[in-house]
Amino acid sequence: MKNEMRLEILSISENEAFARAVAGAFAAQLNPTLEELADIKMAVSEAVTNAIIHGYECDGKRMVEIHGVIRGSVVAFEVIDQGCGIDDVDQAREPFYTSKPDLERSGMGFTVMETFMDKVEVTSGKDKGTKVFMLKAIKAAKERETSDHE
Numbered sequence: 729m730k731n732e733m734r735l736e737i738l739s740i741s742e743n744e745a746f747a748r749a750v751a752g753a754f755a756a757q758l759n760p761t762l763e764e765l766a767d768i769k770m771a772v773s774e775a776v777t778n779a780i781i782h783g784y785e786c787d788g789k790r791m792v793e794i795h796g797v798i799r800g801s802v803v804a805f806e807v808i809d810q811g812c813g814i815d816d817v818d819q820a821r822e823p824f825y826t827s828k829p830d831l832e833r834s835g836m837g838f839t840v841m842e843t844f845m846d847k848v849e850v851t852s853g854k855d856k857g858t859k860v861f862m863l864k865a866i867k868a869a870k871e872r873e874t875s876d877h878e
């Protein structure tokens with residue numbers, strides 16, 4: 729299976745649930761288990777929340793792009809903002825690291841993404857925006873693919 733989607737949303741928190749639902753509906757085409765689907769929605773929603781809360785804190789409301797790709801049994805998403813970026817990506821990815829402890833953030837967003845997806849890559853730099861790429865292989869889809877080839 730091969731498919732692709734693009735979504736652009738304004739960086740307001742009302743759009744978090746919308747982006748999460750779209751990502752879930754797209755990934756559902758691979759017939760994931762409920763657990764796999766919940767993992768994907770959770771991971772995408774953490775990345776979108778980060779783009780909304782951290783990405784544009786420096787310069788107001790802008791657009792967040794969500795790009796989804798299905799290749800075979802793998803679904804991948806990119807969540808992209810053009811915002812203030814991350815100075816030190818390694819530090820940001822550490823469990824419990826947050827630049828906003830006062831806002832009841834726990835610093836677990838990247839850890840959630842890493843736990844629930846098979847691969848997470850973060851490309852960012854100060855004032856260069858942030859791109860989070862993540863992918864997950866859907867087991868049942870992989871098995872279907874293999875049996876199709878037998």
Ligand SMILES: Nc1ncnc2c1ncn2[C@@H]1O[C@H](COP(=O)(O)OP(=O)(O)OP(=O)(O)O)[C@@H](O)[C@H]1O
Nearest residue numbers: 778779782783820826827833834835836837838858
């Ligand atoms: N899109 C982004 N733009 C700029 N900074 C970001 C972005 N995403 C993450 N960060 C930085 O990385 C830090 C860690 O992100 P992470 O999602 O792990 O924790 P958090 O968002 O602070 O807390 P939580 O996700 O648990 O509510 C953030 O505090 C922020 O400083």
Ligand SMILES: [Mg+2]
Nearest residue numbers: 774778837838
């Ligand atoms: Mg977060």
